[in-house]
Amino acid sequence: MSFDNDELRDEYPDGTVRLRNPNIELMDQDILYHLALGSGSHDLVEMFGDVKFVCMGGTPKRMEQFAYTIMAEIGHKLPCGTTLQDISQFSYRYSMYKVGPVLSISHGMGIPSVGILLHEVIKLMYHAKVRDPVFFRIGTCGGIGYEGGTVVISEEAVDGALKNALELTVLGKNIQRPAKLDKRLVRELKALSDPEDPYDTVTGKTMCTYDFYEGQGRLDGAFCDFTETDKMEYLESIHKAGVVNIEMESLAFAALTHHAGIKAAVICVTLLDRLKGDQVLAPKEVLDEWQQRPTKLVCRYIKRYLQMKGRLSLDGHGSICVKSPRRFKLVQQESETYD
Numbered sequence: 001m002s003f004d005n006d007e008l009r010d011e012y013p014d015g016t017v018r019l020r021n022p023n024i025e026l027m028d029q030d031i032l033y034h035l036a037l038g039s040g041s042h043d044l045v046e047m048f049g050d051v052k053f054v055c056m057g058g059t060p061k062r063m064e065q066f067a068y069t070i071m072a073e074i075g076h077k078l079p080c081g082t083t084l085q086d087i088s089q090f091s092y093r094y095s096m097y098k099v100g101p102v103l104s105i106s107h108g109m110g111i112p113s114v115g116i117l118l119h120e121v122i123k124l125m126y127h128a129k130v131r132d133p134v135f136f137r138i139g140t141c142g143g144i145g146y147e148g149g150t151v152v153i154s155e156e157a158v159d160g161a162l163k164n165a166l167e168l169t170v171l172g173k174n175i176q177r178p179a180k181l182d183k184r185l186v187r188e189l190k191a192l193s194d195p196e197d198p199y200d201t202v203t204g205k206t207m208c209t210y211d212f213y214e215g216q217g218r219l220d221g222a223f224c225d226f227t228e229t230d231k232m233e234y235l236e237s238i239h240k241a242g243v244v245n246i247e248m249e250s251l252a253f254a255a256l257t258h259h260a261g262i263k264a265a266v267i268c269v270t271l272l273d274r275l276k277g278d279q280v281l282a283p284k285e286v287l288d289e290w291q292q293r294p295t296k297l298v299c300r301y302i303k304r305y306l307q308m309k310g311r312l313s314l315d316g317h318g319s320i321c322v323k324s325p326r327r328f329k330l331v332q333q334e335s336e337t338y339d
C-alpha cells in the first residue's frame with residue numbers, strides 16, 4: 001500500500017499543492033469568501049499546515065458527525081471542556097471541522113456548490129503549504145442494480161450522457177476537464193472493506209447529474225416528460241455501460257482534484273436501487289446507519305495511514321495507544337505487505 005501520489009511527484013517534487021493560476025501569488029491577500037477565511041486575516045500555515053486528509057460530504061450534520069467519529073478513531077484529544085468548532089460558521093455556506101490532520105467539510109448539493117468549495121479548499125491547501133493531501137467525498141447515491149446500504153467506490157465519474165469529463169462554460173466557450181480518480185486509491189479502499197461487514201462494497205462508474213429528479217430519470221419530480229419505459233431503457237443502458245450508482249458531485253470532485261494534481265476518491269452509500277424505484281423509502285434510522293458506512297472505510301484508510309507513518313498504533317485489542325518505537329517497526333513491516 002502506497003500513500004504517495006507518485007505520478008505527480010515529477011511535476012511537484014515537494015508534494016505541495018500548486019495552483020494553475022499565476023494571478024494568486026500576485027495578490028496581496030486571497031479571501032476565501034465562502035469559507036470565512038483569508039490569507040491576510042488568518043495564519044493559514046499555522047492553522048492548516050498539518051492537514052493530510054480533506055473529507056467532504058453533502059450535509060453539515062454528516063460532516064460534524066464524521067469529525068467526532070474520526071476524533072475518537074485516531075484518539076485526538078481536545079483541550080478539556082472544549083468542543084469542535086465549525087471554522088467556517090460565519091460564512092453561513094459550508095461547515096468545516098479540523099481534527100488533527102483531517103478536515104471535514106460540508107459541500108452542499110450539486111456541482112456548482114462542490115465546485116466553489118473545491119476552488120477555495122484547493123487554494124487553502126496551497127496557502128497552507130499542505131503536502132500531498134488526499135481528498136475524499138463521503139456521500140449518498142442511488143444504486144443501479146444494488147440494494148440500499150451498498151457502499152460504492154467510484155472508479156471514474158461520468159455525466160448524464162456517459163462523458164468522462166466536466167464541461168464548463170468559461171468566457172462563453174465550453175471547456176472539458178477529465179473527471180479522473182486515482183485508480184490505486186480505489187484498490188486500496190476496496191482492500192479495506194471487511195468480509196465481515198454486513199453489506200457489500202463494490203466499485204464501478206459513477207454517473208453525476210445536475211438534478212435529482214428529471215436528470216436522474218425519476219418519474220416523481222414536479223415535471224416529467226418521459227414514460228416509465230423510457231426511464232427503464234435509459235437506466236438499463238447505463239447499467240450495461242458499467243454505471244453502478246448516480247449522485248450529483250463526483251464529476252466536479254474528480255475533475256477539479258485531478259486538474260490540481262490531488263489524489264481523490266468518492267465513496268457513497270446507495271439509498272435505494274433505482275432499477276426498482278424512485279422514492280427514498282428507508283426509515284430515518286436505517287438511512288442514518290447506512291450513511292456511516294462510507295465513513296467507516298475512510299476512517300480505516302486514515303488510521304492505516306497514520307499507523308504507517310508511526311503517528312498512531314493499535315494495541316492487540318484494537319484500542320488506540322501511543323506507539324513505542326519497537327511497535328512502530330512492527331506496524332511498518334505489516335504495512336509493507338499490506339497491499
Ligand SMILES: O=P(O)(O)O[C@H]1O[C@H](CO)[C@@H](O)[C@H]1O
Binds near residue numbers: 059110140141
Ligand atoms: O449525500 P450527499 O453528499 O449530499 O450526496 C447526494 O445527495 C444529494 C441528493 O439528495 C446530492 O447532493 C447527491 O450527490
Ligand SMILES: O=c1cc[nH]c(=O)[nH]1
Binds near residue numbers: 141246271
Ligand atoms: O437517488 C439518489 C439518492 C441520493 N442521491 C442522489 O443523487 N440520487
